[in-house]
Amino acid sequence: MPELPEVETVRRGLVPWVKGKKIKSIEVVHKGGNRASTFAPVKSANGAKIKDLHRRGKFLWFELDRDFALVAHLGMSGQFLVQPKKSPDEKHLRVRLDCGDRSKEIRFIDQRTFGWVAIDDLVYESGKMIPRSYSRIALDIFDPDFNKVEVVARIQKKKSAIKKVLLDQSVMSGVGNIYADEALWRARIHPERMANSLKADEVNELLRSVKSVMSRALKQGGTSFDDLYINVNGESGYFAVQLEAYGQEDEPCSRCGTQIKRIAFGNRSSHFCPKCQKNLKKSGVKRG
């Protein structure tokens, strides 16, 4: 389940294969995700030069020398693999990209088809042209222009559970279910605490936790729950980071020994320590 660190690992792995290269051919082998843009067919990128490869949150942007962009999202199970051209097609191969290497090609593979590769049009943001889909999401916490003060204030105005706000990519991008649970555990905040009940100090601590847990995962080359995530070299980033909350139901909390609890959260789950992470919403917390 790729989140920011995993996508960044993929980006770093892909850069040497794509940056400055001309797209010799790009072909949709099997229709990709159902959310793919219909702006133009992917093959429109044939012959374009890839000037750079960027990431915002979980989105990848192949910057082209064209007036449109090539964008990708890994969804839940998407992978980019650099494979020998001779090797047989994977069962879930979606897109094949030839950047001129003599023996190798880049393949986008996705089992659950929540991921996609698409052409997108460019729009203005802060004086720059960026992909439309990429522009709809907020900056992530590693972006040099990330404005922490602004984001903290915005979070404090949200009338939603803090976990929901963490996953809202229009507030801050890059956080998924795993790192949301991990950051909340580290900051000792209950996932169902109302965001507008949090003090600035608490939100700041939460954002520090988000950044530190993601930095650690990134340093390890990305975390994954299983082998659905494989980096571009085909090497799994399996369990590189110690998970303290996510997937730890009934395991003892490493801080206090209390059993980690799992509760339903929409279509998914939240994991937390009921002792370290109290929900204070009914205890008359005063604001300010």
Added chain:
DNA sequence: CATCGACCCTGCGGGC
């Protein structure tokens, strides 16, 4: 505009 929940999809594992 803000918020919420349904929905897209496939593989896997548990229960029977």
Added chain:
DNA sequence: TGCCCGCAGGGTCGAT
């Protein structure tokens, strides 16, 4: 052995 069901969860979109 095989079937059914629930679960996993990104982003998007319609309803309120």
